[in-house]
Amino acid sequence: MEKVTLGPMPYLSVMPTVLVGANVKGKANYMTVAWATVACMAPPMLCVAINKQRYTAIGIEENKTFSVNIPSAAQVIETDHCGLVSGTHKDKSTVFTSYYGKLKTAPLAKECPVNIECRLYNSVDCGSHLLYVGEIAEIHADKSVLTDGKPDVAKIAPIVYSQATYFGVGKELDKAFSAGKKYHSA
Ligand SMILES: Cc1cc2nc3c(=O)[nH]c(=O)nc-3n(C[C@H](O)[C@H](O)[C@H](O)COP(=O)(O)O)c2cc1C
Structure with a gap:
């Protein structure tokens, strides 16, 4: 394979599309985030990269809590809206129906099939973005998206993000932690 260099840029092949929820000045606000991943197994943690300009950052700093909501393909319009409009200029508290769980201050979007409550564990100032690491306090899931619990x-039908485009999840290729057993070195 012939390679060309593309220069340094914030690139990965695919990313998730999630909604980070935070209470800002007592009101729920949701922003779309693609730069998100699991960060630790024990204790369970995830992290999200949030630009310092985002209204959401004010709420995370204020309450030291946030939520990560996983929208399904059916919510692609609402999800993109939360990434186009800032809470600084427009109230986004009614885009989703909010409820609260264990942490009391992390708004959870009812319409999203999976809602994850996070307690702020740490933040890393990376430059334009703050990497917020959250310890997962609880996960709420619609019964309808579970198989064997x-x-x-x-069933979740999450939204995959790549190069300014939303995709659905493709077909299963093989089983992880198993496919590699078919490898035989020459
Ligand atoms: C698909 C998509 C992914 C995005 N990912 C991020 C992200 O990972 N981090 C970030 O800071 N902004 C991201 N944004 C931009 C914010 O969602 C957008 O600026 C939003 O209006 C911020 O809302 P807020 O100011 O109410 O917090 C993304 C936008 C879209 C449409």
Whole structure:
């Protein structure tokens, strides 16, 4: 394969599309985030990269809590709206129906099939963005997206983000932690 260099840029092949929720000045606000991943197993943690200009950052700093809501393909319009409009200029508290769980101050979007409550563990100032690391306090899931009590990606139908485009999840390729057993070195 012939390679060309593309220069340094914030790139990964695919990313998730989630909604980060935070209470800002007592009101729920949701922003779209693609720069998000799991950060630790024990204790369970995830992290989200939030630009310092975002209204959401004010709420995370204020309450030291935030939520990560996983929208399904059916919510692509509401999800993109939360990434186009800032809470600084427009109230986004009614885009989703908010409820609260264990942490009391992290708004959870009812219409999203999975809602994750996070307690702020740490933040890393990376430059334009703050990397917020959250300890997962609780996960709420619609019964309808579970198979044998576990979240089922086919039922959740999450939104995959890549290069300013939303995609659905593709077909299963093989089993992880198993496919590699077929490897035989020459
Ligand atoms: C698909 C998509 C992904 C985005 N990912 C991020 C992200 O990872 N981090 C970020 O700071 N902004 C991201 N944004 C931009 C924010 O969602 C956008 O600026 C939003 O209006 C911020 O809302 P707020 O000011 O109410 O917090 C993304 C926008 C879209 C449409």
